[in-house]
Amino acid sequence: MPEPDEIARAAGRAARLPDFDALVARGARRRRLRRTVAGVGLAGAVAGTTLTVLALGRAPEPAPTPAPHELSGLVFTRDDGTTFRSGRVSVACVRSDASNGGPEAEPSTEVIRVSGRVGERPASDDVAWNLRMEVPIADARDGLTLSLPTTEPAYLFVGDVRDGNELSSAAEGSSGTLKVLAASCGPRPSITFTVDGLLGSEFGDLADVAVAGGLTVTADAPTSPAATADARLSALVHSQTDPAIAASVWRRCEGGSACRFRVAVTDDGFRTRHEVSRAFASAPVVVADGGRFHLQGTAGLGWILDTDGTLQEVQRGSGLPESPGPVFMAGDGAWMVLDMSAATAYPVRAPEGADRLSQVVRLDPTPGSRDYNQPLLGLSYADGVTAYLSSDSGGTWQPLGELPEALYGVVRRADGGPALLVEGGDGATLFPFDALQELAEDGTFHRTPMGSDPRAYVGPQVVLADGTLLSSVEAWSDSNGAGTGTPPGLYASDGDDWTTLRRVRSGAPYDDPRTPVDLLDVLVDGESVTLVAGAPAGDDQAAYSSTDGGRTWRAMPAR
Amino acid sequence: MDVLRDVFDTSYRRLVGQLYGVCGDLAEAEDVVAEAFVRAADKRHAFETADNPEAWLRTVAVNIARTRFRRRMVGERLLRLHPPAGDRHPDLGEDRMALVVALRELPVAQREAIALHYFADLPLHEVAAATGSPIGTVKARISRGRRALADRLSGLEFVEEEPHA
Numbered sequence: 001m002p003e004p005d006e007i008a009r010a011a012g013r014a015a016r017l018p019d020f021d022a023l024v025a026r027g028a029r030r031r032r033l034r035r036t037v038a039g040v041g042l043a044g045a046v047a048g049t050t051l052t053v054l055a056l057g058r059a060p061e062p063a064p065t066p067a068p069h070e071l072s073g074l075v076f077t078r079d080d081g082t083t084f085r086s087g088r089v090s091v092a093c094v095r096s097d098a099s100n101g102g103p104e105a106e107p108s109t110e111v112i113r114v115s116g117r118v119g120e121r122p123a124s125d126d127v128a129w130n131l132r133m134e135v136p137i138a139d140a141r142d143g144l145t146l147s148l149p150t151t152e153p154a155y156l157f158v159g160d161v162r163d164g165n166e167l168s169s170a171a172e173g174s175s176g177t178l179k180v181l182a183a184s185c186g187p188r189p190s191i192t193f194t195v196d197g198l199l200g201s202e203f204g205d206l207a208d209v210a211v212a213g214g215l216t217v218t219a220d221a222p223t224s225p226a227a228t229a230d231a232r233l234s235a236l237v238h239s240q241t242d243p244a245i246a247a248s249v250w251r252r253c254e255g256g257s258a259c260r261f262r263v264a265v266t267d268d269g270f271r272t273r274h275e276v277s278r279a280f281a282s283a284p285v286v287v288a289d290g291g292r293f294h295l296q297g298t299a300g301l302g303w304i305l306d307t308d309g310t311l312q313e314v315q316r317g318s319g320l321p322e323s324p325g326p327v328f329m330a331g332d333g334a335w336m337v338l339d340m341s342a343a344t345a346y347p348v349r350a351p352e353g354a355d356r357l358s359q360v361v362r363l364d365p366t367p368g369s370r371d372y373n374q375p376l377l378g379l380s381y382a383d384g385v386t387a388y389l390s391s392d393s394g395g396t397w398q399p400l401g402e403l404p405e406a407l408y409g410v411v412r413r414a415d416g417g418p419a420l421l422v423e424g425g426d427g428a429t430l431f432p433f434d435a436l437q438e439l440a441e442d443g444t445f446h447r448t449p450m451g452s453d454p455r456a457y458v459g460p461q462v463v464l465a466d467g468t469l470l471s472s473v474e475a476w477s478d479s480n481g482a483g484t485g486t487p488p489g490l491y492a493s494d495g496d497d498w499t500t501l502r503r504v505r506s507g508a509p510y511d512d513p514r515t516p517v518d519l520l521d522v523l524v525d526g527e528s529v530t531l532v533a534g535a536p537a538g539d540d541q542a543a544y545s546s547t548d549g550g551r552t553w554r555a556m557p558a559r
Numbered sequence: 560m561d562v563l564r565d566v567f568d569t570s571y572r573r574l575v576g577q578l579y580g581v582c583g584d585l586a587e588a589e590d591v592v593a594e595a596f597v598r599a600a601d602k603r604h605a606f607e608t609a610d611n612p613e614a615w616l617r618t619v620a621v622n623i624a625r626t627r628f629r630r631r632m633v634g635e636r637l638l639r640l641h642p643p644a645g646d647r648h649p650d651l652g653e654d655r656m657a658l659v660v661a662l663r664e665l666p667v668a669q670r671e672a673i674a675l676h677y678f679a680d681l682p683l684h685e686v687a688a689a690t691g692s693p694i695g696t697v698k699a700r701i702s703r704g705r706r707a708l709a710d711r712l713s714g715l716e717f718v719e720e721e722p723h724a
Contacts, residue, residue: 007678009576010650011588012579013576015576015586017571018589018593023596024600172601173601224664264700415590416702526666526668
């Protein structure tokens with residue numbers, strides 16, 4: 001391996017030396033600005049007080065906190081005296097971007113996020129936002145006062161469209177106060193906040209900008225594409241890169257007619273959504289890839305769904321995909337790799353000498369990986385099951401060890417362990433949890449058999465950061481009907497002893513043992529795992545999410 | 560005696576080299592280290608009373624790199640006055656460049672830990688201090704990062720099996 005320390009030394013030798021005096025001057029300027037703003041603020045307050053005393057003969061009352069309806073936006077004042085204002089904004093409750101590399105990288109925090117624009121938007125500009133504020137909802141619910149500069153994950157960020165200046169409440173030159181007067185998550189997130197101070201520039205050679213004012217932002221009331229008593233959530237899939245991008249599948253049965261499945265898609269956490277014009281006779285399979293989705297029916301290659309609700313039919317290609325995405329089985333039984341950007345699916349070639357590929361899955365060896373560059377595992381049934389690995393979407397294959405003849409699914413991991421498969425028989429409707437297969441570095445599989453008395457039939461599974469295996473058990477083999485035998489629901493192993501399964505004691509709305517957790521989606525973000533489950537029958541909500549392994553749940557929008 | 564000047568003369572290039580592995584780009588590493596010195600000039604007292612001024616600068620530089628990286632991830636289409644500069648790299652052989660490129664594909668937390676431990680040759684406790692993470696977490700990130708790099712680079716072997724203390 002090339003000596004890594006020599007790489008660092010080479011980089012140091014090649015580095016261009018900046019002007020030391022210029023660096024010092026920039027630092028001194030920031031210090032002066034910070035002291036000047038504080039001094040002006042103080043002097044202004046004193047002057048104001050003095051004038052008022054002269055006029056009234058007594059000290060004035062402190063200025064009251066403005067009522068929410070009096071807040072008219074944020075005003076930013078540049079050092080030349082010109083101003084720009086906040087424009088249209090929206091609010092949502094999401095996980096912070098800290099997991100992308102912010103100062104507190106792990107785990108990411110649930111924040112309430114205000115996002116929008118400032119200034120005039122040029123016609124050629126496709127920037128989605130240039131104003132953003134985030135504060136942890138756990139801290140903000142009961143009111144919060146922050147002194148600038150703020151520390152992650154709370155921040156206020158704005159981009160000045162005039163000169164490209166980027167300003168942040170976390171920058172060293174910042175001063176003043178950010179106050180959250182009220183904040184709430186739930187089906188309609190809402191926040192009221194004020195800011196008064198100086199935002200430091202992220203660029204050392206551009207000026208800081210003053211900010212004053214406040215906002216009240218409330219999410220629009222969600223509307224349902226299937227708000228009838230017979231509508232049931234069938235699937236809810238989130239983008240792994242941005243959980244605000246999601247698609248939901250609803251089964252709607254109207255009167256005595258056959259049931260149909262409708263799909264809704266959003267890019268802002270269902271604050272707004274588009275309903276796909278096409279209805280489906282059976283539930284389509286929905287897979288997320290970045291900001292788009294693949295919808296697959298019972299025949300053909302399916303469609304690419306964009307967040308504006310438009311569908312693009314997938315075409316068949318030949319050769320290898322340029323941007324490999326999800327793997328799926330086409331209606332004719334062929335295994336395909338989908339190139340989402342090209343809306344084209346490419347047949348996966350079987351390894352040389354192998355009969356045909358009976359199953360292809362894409363592994364997830366890198367926890368929190370957000371792209372589809374993971375290798376393909378191909379399984380060929382001929383005198384046993386030989387497993388193969390491909391890193392180029394089936395262009396070439398490397399043989400691995402053998403596996404029992406079964407169906408295999410991928411278990412996502414947040415603990416950094418090697419690729420993990422769940423092995424089950426060919427159940428007609430339920431997937432029996434027979435064993436786990438872990439792919440070792442030497443290409444062999446280490447098998448952990450599960451008990452068979454009773455046998456669990458599972459849906460989504462995930463390994464948490466501490467090594468605990470969570471399994472959504474849809475049924476047990478000892479159940480003879482409703483309410484008999486081992487109850488279905490969410491089960492956890494005893495730490496990394498995956499052969500044991502204990503039912504997770506969940507809070508509302510799954511606190512009744514007769515109300516199992518119906519797991520729809522699992523989001524893995526580094527070591528953080530979010531479970532998404534459908535609401536119980538009769539519940540006002542559509543879906544719930546949990547970030548603590550299924551113990552507590554909060555409502556989440558799905559329509 | 561100007562402590563800041565002395566540290567600049569002795570440590571600037573070394574810091575850029577250390578941050579190069581973290582940032583994956585020489586120009587970016589120069590920017591974040593320069594910004595760290597600006598902040599040291601702004602916060603003179605905190606800098607000059609630090610037990611280890613170079614470590615102080617390195618921690619600040621790592622935090623700046625993270626903030627800039629996060630900005631690019633969540634707002635990378637933000638209007639900019641100037642187009643971003645093209646990547647700059649030192650003159651490295653093919654093998655070394657492949658390692659730098661592979662490192663850039665790792666998640667940020669793993670990249671930081673690998674770069675600071677192996678490129679910058681920092682012991683684990685100094686990597687932990689620079690990244691604000693527990694030593695156990697740093698070890699786990701290094702292990703995962705090594706596996707991920709090994710997947711990407713055939714024939715890659717690290718000189719030692721376990722991270723050095």
